[in-house]
Amino acid sequence: MIIAIASGKGGTGKTLVSTNLFQVSLDDRVDVVLVDCDAEEPNDAVFLPGEPKGMQTVTQQMPVIDKAVCTYCGRCHDWCSYNAIFFLREPRRIDVLEDLCHDCGACLAACKVGAITEKTVPIGTLSMRYINKRPALIEGRTLVGTASPVKIIKQAISEAGKHDLVILDAPPGISCPFIATVEPADYVVLVTEPTPFGLNDLALSIETLEQMGKPHGVVVNRAGLGDEALYRWLVDKGVLQLADIPFDRAIASVYAEGKLVVKVLPAYKPVFQTLLDRIRAQAHPSTIA
Numbered sequence: 001m002i003i004a005i006a007s008g009k010g011g012t013g014k015t016l017v018s019t020n021l022f023q024v025s026l027d028d029r030v031d032v033v034l035v036d037c038d039a040e041e042p043n044d045a046v047f048l049p050g051e052p053k054g055m056q057t058v059t060q061q062m063p064v065i066d067k068a069v070c071t072y073c074g075r076c077h078d079w080c081s082y083n084a085i086f087f088l089r090e091p092r093r094i095d096v097l098e099d100l101c102h103d104c105g106a107c108l109a110a111c112k113v114g115a116i117t118e119k120t121v122p123i124g125t126l127s128m129r130y131i132n133k134r135p136a137l138i139e140g141r142t143l144v145g146t147a148s149p150v151k152i153i154k155q156a157i158s159e160a161g162k163h164d165l166v167i168l169d170a171p172p173g174i175s176c177p178f179i180a181t182v183e184p185a186d187y188v189v190l191v192t193e194p195t196p197f198g199l200n201d202l203a204l205s206i207e208t209l210e211q212m213g214k215p216h217g218v219v220v221n222r223a224g225l226g227d228e229a230l231y232r233w234l235v236d237k238g239v240l241q242l243a244d245i246p247f248d249r250a251i252a253s254v255y256a257e258g259k260l261v262v263k264v265l266p267a268y269k270p271v272f273q274t275l276l277d278r279i280r281a282q283a284h285p286s287t288i289a
């Protein structure tokens, strides 16, 4: 089972939920791996001990245009869905806009005179952390200056391989990195907070997941803060509320110290255990007793 922990905006508690769910799964002797897909600012490793091992470089193929061979027909520009080829017929100008290139290869196929070749460029890294000699955390990290982390995210998820449970800590927002993370998930947990900002961004995330046909539920973090509008909206929309995590200064302190709430504040362990049980029941409805 693959579950993605996501949120419409940053700072809602996605990492808090991901890392503590991982720990209760581990305590439950589940074969679990956590993948930090927030490749532009990964931080799950702060909460898990151990040195990273097996660092890999993630690369992408970048087209290179030989202007001496190019006939300036414009086919590569027309075929590129990402506007990554700057083209002017008169005066003759052509260039690859590397920040926009998605490594799809369409321009290579489009060019009939062989003016386009490819170079390999590094865009990020993958590292693995182990607990008790078993893979526990895979971290994707973009190199500074890399425009899109999507390929790094996809490679990190693929590196996780098959386990009873794979937890994906998604990047915030609803753009391509979010889509790349939730796409392979069997179930998506959206973490929000009961504030107008939280509700606004949750609504956008749910709209996106509905278009993708992804089953989902909501965890309300910092419950007790803000107002009741979020709860009313969830009821009106018929969205399942999976758990409430209270607005508690003790949780914030433990998190700020880079520690796991389920280890330091055992009174909160049942909250995450119940959340895990509810996610399992939702992702595999046929197993509900």
Ligand code: SF4
Binding pocket: 063, 079, 080, 081, 082, 083, 084, 085, 096, 100, 101, 102, 103, 104, 105, 106, 107, 108
């Ligand atoms: S590889 Fe794809 S995205 Fe990149 S320039 Fe060529 S067509 Fe555009």
Ligand code: SF4
Binding pocket: 065, 069, 070, 071, 072, 073, 074, 075, 076, 077, 094, 110, 111, 112, 113, 114, 115, 116
């Ligand atoms: S398809 Fe080839 S020949 Fe035509 S503009 Fe692109 S690089 Fe030049």
